[in-house]
Amino acid sequence: MTDKAKIGFIGLGFMGRGMAANLARAGYPMMVKGNRDRAPVEALVAQGAVEAPSPREMAESCEIIHLCLSNSGQVEAVIRGEDGILASGRKGLIVIDTTTADPVSTAALATEMAAAGMTLVDAPLGRTPKEAEEGTLDAMVGCDAETFAKVKPVIEVWAGNITHVGDTGSGHRMKLVMNFISMGYAALYAEALTMGVKSGLSPQAVREVIGGSRLSNGFFDTFMRAAVARERDVHRFTITNAAKDTRYAAAMATEAGMANPLGAAIRNAFAQMEAAGKGGDYVPWLADHVAALNGLDLEAAVAQSSA
Structure with missing residues (x-):
């Protein structure tokens, strides 16, 4: 058994696959959801992760979810979709969005999630897939101080340089x-x-x-x-x-x-x-x-x- 938070990870592209692998190696119970490329999903499942059928079901089971997607449209679909994170109604859930996203979209999503008892943290990335594999990415984090204290130990698993730059939206x-x-x-x-x-x-x-x-x-x-x-x-x-x-x-x-x-x-x-x-x-x-x-x-x- 582990007392570590159960982590969800959506988006296993060039950056996400290395980040998720570091979290799995650190002993975090994992749920993952990829896209067309099955290789990173299967590699993480082999490390003990469980593949989630939908963002909603992931949110129902996890305490923290990472998003590492291509754009704000994809983030909005994962959060607001019919089978999305908001549909889970999971109060207390923290979502760490590492996507390089539109701050206007981030602000709107943060408001909607707060109304549902959830917290959105923006933590976009610096450096390359090489550093993602090594767990030495840069992270610029936007959230309140209390939430930052909660998520920092998790972010430290995949980032070597972490800066809390302000409230939600500041990171993006x-x-x-x-x-x-x-x-x-x-x-x-x-x-x-x-x-x-x-x-x-x-x-x-x-x-x-x-x-x-x-x-x-x-x-x-x-x-x-x-x-x-x-x-x-x-x-x-x-x-x-x-x-x-x-x-x-x-x-x-x-x-x-x-x-x-x-x-x-x-x-x-x-x-x-x-x-x-x-x-x-x-x-x-x-x-x-x-x-x-x-x-x-x-x-x-x-x-x-x-x-």
């Missing part, structure tokens, strides 16, 4: 600020790489010089490992997710009543690639897209410079 706002910066990096790096190569520099030289300077950072490293070293899976975050996050950030800026010209340019970079049917590509392949718009085959330029 902070994450959008972070993704505004990171997707801005991606758009800037893609254009800079094309500029350098079109001007006669090798892609490898651009990577080496900037990577060895004070302009380097972890995002630059994985972006260039993909775009220049052609490590296709080193930076697994899709264009579709990037486009969604930049739309949410633009809406947040509009709601705040601020001018956001850089945000518009960043959002359009990803919207254009998504509209071209490349939403399933990972973010660093924006470099190939920008290069192609300028008559350059980046992969060929890398190969030629390596010869």
Whole structure:
């Protein structure tokens, strides 16, 4: 027997599968619900987890539920759906939403859940699937202080850097600020790489010089490992997710009543690639897209410079 809270986990994608595996290894009784990919569900069931037939039935059995989904529409469906979390009527339930979500949606859901005796915590993620597997993600957490004290030991299982940034909704706002910066990096790096190569520099030289300077950072490293070293899976975050996050950030800026010209340019970079049917590509392949718009085959330029 265990005195640990029973944990539910909905969303076993690139990030969620590692987080859930860490919770299972830490001895938490688990219920899980995946989507099309059966592999992570079956792996967790083999670790002792139980597969939940619906969010409602998971909520009826669990004390804390994690959500790790792609967008606010999916979160709303899981919470408000006919067989959703709210339908369980489970008073005292805590839902930790690690999705990068729309703060307006988060606020509405938090109000509805509070009226049903439930608590919504937003705890979006920083870093990559590698850190999800290692249990060293960043988490920016939005909730009241009492709830934070309850959930922190659980979050510590999958996060190495945890910051309580304010009340519910604060985490999602902070994450959008972070993704505004990171997707801005991606758009800037893609254009800079094309500029350098079109001007006669090798892609490898651009990577080496900037990577060895004070302009380097972890995002630059994985972006260039993909775009220049052609490590296709080193930076697994899709264009579709990037486009969604930049739309949410633009809406947040509009709601705040601020001018956001850089945000518009960043959002359009990803919207254009998504509209071209490349939403399933990972973010660093924006470099190939920008290069192609300028008559350059980046992969060929890398190969030629390596010869």
